[in-house]
Amino acid sequence: MSAPIVVQGLSPSGGRRVTINGQGVGLAHTDNDLVEFLRRAGLDDAWDLLDDAHWVEWQGGRAHRYEPA
Template sequence: MSAPVVVHGLSPSGGRNVAINGQIAGVAHDDRDLVEFLRRAGLVDAWDLLDDPHWVEWRGGRAHRYEAA
């Protein structure tokens, strides 16, 4: 079973698409953006979840990196 939050690989223009339960939530350009998407989805402890692989799967790049590829 995969994590409910997927942070996809880096875009050539910077940022990463974020999907929550299979639905695109938006493009994150930093961890603050990602936390805001999670907060809007009802995850109040979002900062604590970013490095929990049961909640967040980082694909196609290092975790917490959002610079243009």
């Protein structure tokens, strides 16, 4: 089973696309943006989920990095 939240690799201009259950929810430029997307989806404990691989899959780069290389 894959994680329901996917933080995709860095976009060329910075930021990372975020999907929840396969639905695009936005482009995060910081962990605060990501947490806000998760809160809007009803996950009030969003900060606790960011490093839980059962909930969040970080693709194409290190977790918590949003700047292009």
